[in-house]
Amino acid sequence: MDASTAVSTAPTNYLLHLADNALILGQRNAEWCGHGPIIEEDLSMANNSLDLIGQARLLYQYAAQQQGQGATEDSLAYFRDVPDFRNYTLVELPHTPPLAAPARADRDYATTIVRNFLYSALMVLVWERLQASPDAQLAAIAARSLKEVHYHLRHSRDWLVRFGDGTDESHARAQAALDHLLPYTAEFWTPSPAETAAQNSGVGVNVGDLQADWNALVDDALAEATLTRPVPGGYITQGKQGVHSEHLGFILAEMQSLARAHPGATW
Amino acid sequence: MSTDQKSTAPALKEWPLWEVFVRSKQGLEHKHCGSLHASDAQHALQMARDVYTRRQEGVSIWVVPSAAIAASDPGDKEEFFDPAADKIYRHPTFYEIPDEVGHM
Numbered sequence: 200m201d202a203s204t205a206v207s208t209a210p211t212n213y214l215l216h217l218a219d220n221a222l223i224l225g226q227r228n229a230e231w232c233g234h235g236p237i238i239e240e241d242l243s244m245a246n247n248s249l250d251l252i253g254q255a256r257l258l259y260q261y262a263a264q265q266q267g268q269g270a271t272e273d274s275l276a277y278f279r280d281v282p283d284f285r286n287y288t289l290v291e292l293p294h295t296p297p298l299a300a301p302a303r304a305d306r307d308y309a310t311t312i313v314r315n316f317l318y319s320a321l322m323v324l325v326w327e328r329l330q331a332s333p334d335a336q337l338a339a340i341a342a343r344s345l346k347e348v349h350y351h352l353r354h355s356r357d358w359l360v361r362f363g364d365g366t367d368e369s370h371a372r373a374q375a376a377l378d379h380l381l382p383y384t385a386e387f388w389t390p391s392p393a394e395t396a397a398q399n400s401g402v403g404v405n406v407g408d409l410q411a412d413w414n415a416l417v418d419d420a421l422a423e424a425t426l427t428r429p430v431p432g433g434y435i436t437q438g439k440q441g442v443h444s445e446h447l448g449f450i451l452a453e454m455q456s457l458a459r460a461h462p463g464a465t466w
Numbered sequence: 467m468s469t470d471q472k473s474t475a476p477a478l479k480e481w482p483l484w485e486v487f488v489r490s491k492q493g494l495e496h497k498h499c500g501s502l503h504a505s506d507a508q509h510a511l512q513m514a515r516d517v518y519t520r521r522q523e524g525v526s527i528w529v530v531p532s533a534a535i536a537a538s539d540p541g542d543k544e545e546f547f548d549p550a551a552d553k554i555y556r557h558p559t560f561y562e563i564p565d566e567v568g569h570m
Contacts, residue, residue, distance in 0.1 A: 239502055239513035246516055354512060361505070 209334045209402045211265045212285060212393035215275070216439050217325075218258035219286035221344075222276060223447070224318060225251030226454050227290065228311065236308050243354060247315070250347040257340045277458035281447050285393065288438035289383040290318060291447040297379045309362050309372040313380050316355035320416040321387055322348040324409040334402045356420050363424025370425065377421070378429045385435045387413070393439075483532040484510040486517075488524035496528050504529075 229248040235241025259272035266275075292314070299305040326348060329341035362373035388410050390398070397403025421428055438444070458464070481503040487496035499518050504510035510529040519527065538546055550556070 237503075239504075239517050242520065243513070243516040246520055350515075354516075357508070357512060361509075 207333045207335075207402070208265065209261075209332070209337050210393055210396045210400070211262050213397035213403050214258050214262040214265070214337070216285040216391065216393055218255045218262060218275070219284045220290055220318070220322075221251040221258065222255035223284070223286045223450060224290040224314075225249070225255060226450055227292075227294065228315070230294065230303075230306070231311065234303065234306070240308070244311070247351055247354070250351070254340070254344045254347065257343070261336055261340070273458060277455045281443050281451060282441040284443065284447060284451075285391075285439050285441065286447075287318075287383070287386050288436035288444050289314060289380065289386065291438065291444060291450060292380070292383070293446055296375055307372060307376065308358075309369070310376040310380070312355050312358040312362065313373065313376040315351060316359050316420065317380060317384050317417070319348050319352035319355055320413055320420075321384075321409065323352050323416075324412050325404050325406075328404045328409070332402050337402065352416075359420055359426075360424045363421070363426040373424065374426055377426055381429050382431070382433050383436055385431065385433075386437065386439065389435055389437075391437075391439045481505050484514075484529045485532050485535065486510075486514040487528040487530070488514075488518055489526040490524055492525060496526065499523070501532060 225248045228244050228251070231241060231244040232248070233241065235244055255276070256272055259275045263270040263272055263275055292310075294306040294308075294311045294314075295302075296305075296307055296310060299307070323345065326341040326345040330338055330345060332338045332341065359373065362369040364370070365373075388406055390406055394403060394406060398405045418428065436442075436444070438447070482505075483501055484504055484507075485501050486499055488499045489496045502510065502513050502517060504513050507529060511527055514527050514529055518524065
């Protein structure tokens with residue numbers, strides 16, 4: 200690409216896509232805080248959430264700066280509605296198997312682990328590429344985030360193998376979570392207009408280029424975990440284009456209500 | 467003694483105990499900072515990372531099976547430790563340390 204004609208800043212919608220993924224999964228994983236299966240995992244999930252929310256903050260700050268007109272990280276996180284969010288549908292799903300009520304008592308740690316694994320395996324590849332983005336600010340955010348998601352991948356992969364290659368019960372739950380969640384990853388490989396724009400400007404990643412590496416990461420872990428990859432196919436979700444499941448509204452209601460009840464509040 | 471089975475998570479009964487040592491800075495020694503239950507060494511290391519180094523406490527972690535530690539018996543305290551109490555000559559305080567030596 201000719202450097203003199205290169206656009207060196209990421210499109211705002213692309214930043215929001217990356218930020219919303221991090222924020223919504225961070226908010227989801229934070230639901231385990233105080234309810235983790237053991238205290239070490241409780242802390243681990245809180246650490247994971249804070250990493251993701253930290254990534255979201257950097258991305259929102261950058262997006263707000265681009266957007267101008269008084270936008271701030273808070274206005275982007277707390278004052279946008281469901282159709283404005285650009286996260287994958289995968290990250291907004293509750294921690295429950297498909298047919299269970301999304302109640303706290305029905306939360307399933309295998310679902311949490313499988314989702315974190317599928318998402319972290321993608322983000323390791325995405326941040327690796329974005330480190331070399333001509334957008335220097337995005338490249339700096341990528342370098343910092345990469346270290347964090349490397350650990351998220353290690354943690355979730357470790358538990359995936361322990362569950363899959365564990366007891367009959369843990370194997371069955373891990374397989375059910377995989378069967379439930381893997382179809383949602385088809386959304387990774389269907390570029391949104393924001394991703395296409397970012398890719399064409401040279402600033403973003405071509406997600407299609409990552410699919411083979413992601414498959415290798417996933418298949419390697421599934422083999423070690425003695426889990427079977429479900430057959431692909433079916434509906435492709437479109438969360439990153441603003442078409443969400445019924446679950447996102449409930450997350451936003453919980454996450455945004457305080458900021459909306461007391462706009463501009465500080466402490 | 468009767469124990470309340472429900473109050474103890476199965477994992478804590480099945481997973482062995484590990485002692486965690488964290489080095490806070492290059493050049494300093496690893497210090498004991500706590501213990502946790504884990505199924506194996508790698509598992510214990512990851513848990514120690516999440517529990518004991520989340521506020522930048524460390525640059526290196528050791529985990530040791532608690533069962534591998536031989537400990538002195540509190541009942542042996544008198545014969546083990548009390549005799550040292552009145553042997554002040556074992557402290558190197560009877561020498562003049564030359565200035566050139568500096569801090570010891």
